Amino acid sequence: MAVLAWAMLRILTAVVAVILIGGCGGGSGSSAAPATSVTISGRVTFDKVPFGMGSDAGLDFARVAVAPVRGATVQIIAGPGGSILAAGLTDAAGNYSLSAQANIDVFVRVRAEMLRSGTPGWNFTVRDNTNFDSLYALDGSVFNTGSNAITRNLHAASGWGGSGYSSARSAAPFSVLDAVYQAFQLVLGASPGQVFPELRMMWSPNNRPVMPTGNAASVAAQRASGNIGTTFYDAGTPARIYVLGDAGTDTDEFDQHVVAHEWGHYYQQQFSRDDSIGGAHDTNLRLDYRVAFSEGWGSAFSAMAKGDPLYRDSFTMSGVQRDFSINVENNASLIPGAFNEGAVQSIMYDLFDNANDGADTVSLGFAPLHAAMTTRMRSTSALTTIYPFLSALRAGNTAQASAIDALAGAQQLVSITDDFGANESNNGGDARNLPIFRSVSSGATVAVCSVAANGAYNRLGNRKFLRFDLTAPGAITVRASNGPAGSDPDLALYSAGQQRGLAEGTASAAETLTVTGLAAGTYAIEVYEYSNLGNAPRGDTCFDLQVSAS
């Protein structure tokens, strides 16, 4: 709480600083100090639409709460369409106060933006991807400043008309912004000097669950028309989170856990490392360890940011508001293990929260998790699974190591000894899935099997991993051979998550990858039967794998 208060104080300080500038005639559009100024102040709020009571109730527009727009940019603009006369920020209660010249026509604009330069710093905006990425802004009407202090409260309404949207959905961008506010405040609490790379939240009422197809240019064009497929994180430059807004099927602007889940991916990619290969995922699946961690982290983070373990996602079916939920506090994973995102999210949230339940006797808060994510997870020679995370967390919190082990054990993870899950005994139902990283020495040959018993592309067993220690600078050659006729082994080499080489030839039953100019160190090797990534998997396909240094 003290940390939160400190963060709020930082924002208030920033507000005061900007207001002082504005009061001195500052602002990007002013050219001369006004002869006489007046104070324009007020509160900025939005309709925060909660979920209905009980499960599967969907959004409840009858219980809309008026919530503050926090940390957003407020401008006084010479109206209509004139220059910016003053600018500042709303505080944690949504209040603002600015000075402007007396007796002129102006309007108040609240930008769907949280912007701060310096340290800490951030640049979060909400934009319309179907309208040239334009920034959303809440605009008041034009008025004359007169000669006395004025109160102008601005409210962003949901636009809900009783049975559907009947007017502008002004609240939507500010609800998205509010979810971001909660997310980055959580990080600031652990890292007060954090500088956040730019993130654009792309929301539109036209954003539908139509999956774009084709090449990158085609996909970009389709996203610009609203065909975004689903709410997702795009790790481009700048980073973006696309958010569904299609009122007929699926809107996510008020589903703040959904937004925060994607923000969790932004966090992991920007401040930690995310080696996830993406792909379909679900709490009932045995997933590639990297995917399980990334998605489990996203859901756990959303609960941390919201202070609510119940993730809810609304949708509209036959015109009726409904939702489904995921309780990240639920410890009863159907298929526990490091390959299951439900198990990962349960562990992550229990590490964070104050409520002890089941095997949970630890309450670390966010700072230790942030420390683990931004150190070992970022630099590990292994891939970004839960193992380097827990390994780092244990190392940084030795007094809690037993409690951490107990949480992991309850989800059938082995006691963590290294980043590679070296002594893991939970094989997910197939002994060939262990060890997770098989250590291989130069010149040795090992048998590796790519399997598809759990599905294809990103499921446990599709891709197998090896660990190789290069003792002196040089080259690594990986050779897969002796596969069955018609098989197609492929190979990749990673150094701390960076792909250093890839061999995806089409030669039958064999593949060779040679990467030169490598520094001494530990490398991760990925091998898979190519068809096990697609829709016609061969299933069990075994190869001899030989790794050599030169």
Added chain:
Amino acid sequence: MFTSSLCTRAVPPALACAFLLAACSDPAAVKIRTQTPLASAATAAAAAAQKTNKNLVSAVTTGKPGAPISMKFDLLRRPKVGEPLEVAVEVTPESAGITALQVVFQGGDGLQLRSGGELSATSTTAMPAGTPIQHTLVVTPVREGIFYLSAVAVAEGAGSQARTFAIPVVVGDSAVLESTKAALPPAASSGERVTSLPARESGSKP
């Protein structure tokens, strides 16, 4: 057999049916993908889109957490105003834990749903993962334009989860596409484009 309008009109045909399977974080933007020649992912995804019927087009990939279901659509003829249009659908459980599945289709603006608006499947045991459920529905386009046939799927198993899908249905000629392009939003004095939303105001007046 006419494949989806999106497939044939909006994107190069060779690429039109290539789909990345799914991602909460955009797979096309994941670091290892950007460093990797995309042939593998793209080709694998293309293969994935041709599971049982090469003309069936995946409607959506999963992204945010949701029901482990994939869905493909195929428009069985070119959409024309006033003519019933059959749409073949494949709904595939991707997880072995699903015991009940309900899918509600919605025509929305411009598409009148004539039949097949709902698909329900239940099983005393879990449905087999990867086995598609076939379904056909009929819509009638009521005018020219770009419309969206959507579906909301709810899967029951270990809890209830949902997923939404949609495909565009282009009725009429490509000029429709041009007419629906957004107008450039007005620029602020700084040159920045802004989408203005109305505020409800209260407070004192000068």
